Amino acid sequence: MxxxxxxxxxxxxxxxxxxxxxxxxxxxxxxxxxxxxxxxxxxxxxxxxxxxxxxxxxxxxxxxxxxxxxxxxxxxxxxxxxxxDPVLWTLFMFLHFVVGGIFVIFTVIAFSKWSLDQSYKFDLLVMFAMINAWFLLYFIARLNRKKGxxxxxxxxxxxxxxxx
The missing domain is CATH 3.30.310.80 (Kinase associated domain 1, KA1)
Structure with missing residues (x-):
């Protein structure tokens, strides 16, 4: 292997x-x-x-x-x-669900504001931050895998x- x-x-x-x-x-x-x-x-x-x-x-x-x-x-x-370790894996999965949930919530809010012709720049910023958080979690997991x-x-x- x-x-x-x-x-x-x-x-x-x-x-x-x-x-x-x-x-x-x-x-x-x-x-x-x-x-x-x-x-x-x-x-x-x-x-x-x-x-x-x-x-x-x-x-x-x-x-x-x-x-x-x-x-x-x-x-x-x-x-x-x-x-x-199962505890670490559970923590990472929890964080992924939190990041995904925040992304979905702010996507819905941004769409609602867009359809009402209101400013949705902050919502896009949060969505972009959540995408970066996903990548960060992935690279942290890769780093932990490399260390182990x-x-x-x-x-x-x-x-x-x-x-x-």
Missing amino acids: NLDDQLPLRYRFDKVVTKSYDSILASCEKLKETVEPDYKIKISGHHIWLHVGLLQREKHSPHLHLEIEKMEDGNTFVRGLFGP LKQARELEALMEKILE
């Missing part, structure tokens, strides 16, 4: 491994005890979450969600998703230990 060249903020991948479903869960349970202070591994059903440990966690630290499925030929299909790339590679190496 090449995490550097990926455009999306939340990198997804699919992988077929020859290891069986049960042996993946067993190796995950065994590895969970050895990496405990540095990494946190949660298992629920056919989902595995890999997190950076509390001592190394930063606001830009990623997590890795793995979904494992049995295949008919004995192999295992693994779906992975790298993402930011080293830890994402560490989580990828941990995943490889589980899958091999």
